[in-house]
Amino acid sequence: MRESIAMCVVTVVMSLFLTGIAGAAEENRRQAGGRETLVGHIARRADQPAQRLESRGGEKTAWKRRVVTPSELEQISEKDPDLYPVAALEILARINTRARYHIAEDVQKGRPILVPDDFTHYKDWSPVPEVLPSAFRIPKLILIVKDIPFIGWYEHGKLVGDSLICIGKRDSWTRAGTYRVLNKDKDHVSRSYTNAYGQPAPMPWALRIYGHVWIHAGDIEKGYCSHGCINLPWFPAIELFQWADTGTVVHIMESTGQGSDGIPGMASNRRLSGSP
Incomplete structure (x- = not known):
């Protein structure tokens, strides 16, 4: 989890689509102590501070752009059965925003990609x-x-x-x-x-x-x-x-x-x- 998470503003224009939830939006706004919720933004077309939300990711970790070898992925799998080669490739795909088969080719050809310092922190990671x-x-x-x-x-x-x-x-x-x-x-x-x-x-x-x-x-x-x-x-x-x-x-x-x-x-x- 990042030590500080930015408070941002959601701007959505959608009253045409969600007219049926306006009442629920007002109820949500009151329950949130006057803060406009996402439903409220959509129904009321408002620009209000949104709630602080939690994101997944576990402990704070990092990655570096470097070459990762097939043997390195095999060693990772030996240490943690959950990180079998395909699972490790999927983690790399998510971090690099690149299909897994492209990542496999990158690994085989020794192309630098973003590689986490510790794969275990990324088993269930999502941004x-x-x-x-x-x-x-x-x-x-x-x-x-x-x-x-x-x-x-x-x-x-x-x-x-x-x-x-x-x-x-x-x-x-x-x-x-x-x-x-x-x-x-x-x-x-x-x-x-x-x-x-x-x-x-x-x-x-x-x-x-x-x-x-x-x-x-x-x-x-x-x-x-x-x-x-x-x-x-x-x-x-x-x-x-x-x-x-x-x-x-x-x-x-x-x-x-x-x-x-x-x-x-x-x-x-x-x-x-x-x-x-």
């Missing part, structure tokens, strides 16, 4: 909060954080799944804001872009949130590699697709840092600090 107290009255919420980038999905404010993601190469290509899942399409294909063979690019397990922007399974070469869609690895994309409903709330926020319109409770500037 998004495990609990969002101010979202307890929202049945389902998908949270996307652009500066990490990472996605988490919540039931009544409790994290039920998360994943590294790839978002737009340019900042404006994935717009911050609050939306709903408009459509679900397990076998969606792009009408705008083609694959390497000149065919419409597949976008499987897709959830449309606005315009031509979908959350879907795709390659995660790095954190910013899409035309605006939010790409997940294959299995998390399936999990999210099966979990989400048409109408599920989706909130895309710019940053977790100080002075941003982020939700507190997440480690700010994790890439610079090297800490969860």
